[in-house]
Amino acid sequence: MPSIPISSLTYLLALIASETIFLYTRPRRRYFPLRLLVYVVVYPAAGFGFGFFAAFIDNYLSDLMRYFFQIGYFAVMFFVSVPLVMLCWRIGLRDAVFLCIAGYSVEHIANIFVTVPMFILSAVGIQLDYMVRLFAVNIALKLFLIFLIFLLVVRPVLAKNRMVYSDKRVLIVSAINLIICMVLNIMKSYGMGAPVNSFTTSIICSVYALFGCTLCLWLQMGYFKENKLKEDNLALEQMLKMEARKNELSKSTVDMINIKCHDLKYQLGRLENSDSEDKKEIIKSLYDSFTIYDSLVKTGNEVFDLIIMNVYPTITGKSVSFTYIVDGDALGCMKPADISSLFGNLIDNAVEAVVAEDEDKRIISLNVRRERQMLVIHIHNYCSRPPEFDDGLPLTRKQNKQYHGFGVRSIRYLVERYGGEMRMSWADNVFSVDIMIPIPPK
Numbered sequence: 001m002p003s004i005p006i007s008s009l010t011y012l013l014a015l016i017a018s019e020t021i022f023l024y025t026r027p028r029r030r031y032f033p034l035r036l037l038v039y040v041v042v043y044p045a046a047g048f049g050f051g052f053f054a055a056f057i058d059n060y061l062s063d064l065m066r067y068f069f070q071i072g073y074f075a076v077m078f079f080v081s082v083p084l085v086m087l088c089w090r091i092g093l094r095d096a097v098f099l100c101i102a103g104y105s106v107e108h109i110a111n112i113f114v115t116v117p118m119f120i121l122s123a124v125g126i127q128l129d130y131m132v133r134l135f136a137v138n139i140a141l142k143l144f145l146i147f148l149i150f151l152l153v154v155r156p157v158l159a160k161n162r163m164v165y166s167d168k169r170v171l172i173v174s175a176i177n178l179i180i181c182m183v184l185n186i187m188k189s190y191g192m193g194a195p196v197n198s199f200t201t202s203i204i205c206s207v208y209a210l211f212g213c214t215l216c217l218w219l220q221m222g223y224f225k226e227n228k229l230k231e232d233n234l235a236l237e238q239m240l241k242m243e244a245r246k247n248e249l250s251k252s253t254v255d256m257i258n259i260k261c262h263d264l265k266y267q268l269g270r271l272e273n274s275d276s277e278d279k280k281e282i283i284k285s286l287y288d289s290f291t292i293y294d295s296l297v298k299t300g301n302e303v304f305d306l307i308i309m310n311v312y313p314t315i316t317g318k319s320v321s322f323t324y325i326v327d328g329d330a331l332g333c334m335k336p337a338d339i340s341s342l343f344g345n346l347i348d349n350a351v352e353a354v355v356a357e358d359e360d361k362r363i364i365s366l367n368v369r370r371e372r373q374m375l376v377i378h379i380h381n382y383c384s385r386p387p388e389f390d391d392g393l394p395l396t397r398k399q400n401k402q403y404h405g406f407g408v409r410s411i412r413y414l415v416e417r418y419g420g421e422m423r424m425s426w427a428d429n430v431f432s433v434d435i436m437i438p439i440p441p442k
Helices: 003-023 032-058 063-088 093-123 130-160 168-193 198-273 276-289 302-317 328-333 336-354 406-417
Strands: 321-326 363-371 374-382 421-427 430-438
Touching: 003 032, 003 063, 003 093, 003 130, 032 063, 063 093, 093 130, 093 168, 093 198, 168 198, 302 321, 302 328, 302 336, 328 363, 328 374, 336 363, 336 374, 336 406, 336 430, 406 421, 406 430
Parallel strands: 321 363
Antiparallel strands: 363 374, 374 430, 421 430
């Protein structure tokens, strides 16, 4: 059987395994099992079948062109995996390329640890049986090494860090490393046509490629850690902003209460001196003055009550209808600072969205409850304009995008820090946020 179809199959199986160790935690698309079938079965099968056509063309090429053709062929096979990854997981193009290159680095590291010993054995005259090399070495041993890299390197990083917003600089360095590794494969196969013998060339190229891929993987893993530090700083920054606004909003609430008290005195004075026909109008005005106190209903959680009290002047001033049903006791599983940051951002984002709507559509509804051992949070608001999503989060509509959009990222960061899940969606002119956080047993 020609070597290209077999090499295609083993290469793709290892590549899929290497890419999957970075993708298994990512949010999945609908009908994921069917999509995954295309990725893990149809993709390598198509590569195996197309390998026969590549082997046919390979027979009519010169030695130099043959090596370039084979490397180009396997490069195309790699890049085909990018849209297939996007087909299965909810991931953007840049992140897909970033993670696929990380998968390629792992595949190449495993491949070097497999091929170099085989090359050394061959150089000293030891030849293994073809089926042993195919199944025990090229497939089983390579998959074992990939799994080992996952256990020792990848999983510890992913357990503490989240893979989002891939840095362009790291992406460019990783892509350059991928190209260098492919060029090294050409040099290794072609022997550079120089006095250096093929054995020495293969070892040098393999060691250099191993160094390059290890460095690339280290950069990408380091970026995930750096990204977590940015997320931590971002959450802290949001909490500081919330604290800064708290004093301002509390002053607004006190001012409003003082105004209402002054109005009450005035209305009572009118009531004393009014005739019976004016009394109904005055009494209605008095009831309206008491609406502020309705907003201060106790939920059972002092932090949440303070958030409602602080946000009330903004809501009433902008004619926003805000209804909420909150089981304050269910929030006991969260730290007070996290409650303030989470709900402060949720409500602020909802208010910011509805004030752009007509006054009769400025509606926000919040529900917080406990279902078994889960804290369930649902908030929705009217939103006539469908938002654009990236990585499951709505993109900010403000012009300076570099300094905005941190609120939703802080929300997701806090939810994931508690081991929860969050989903933001838009349908029928309603934007919704659904959060589920496990409540630890007491």
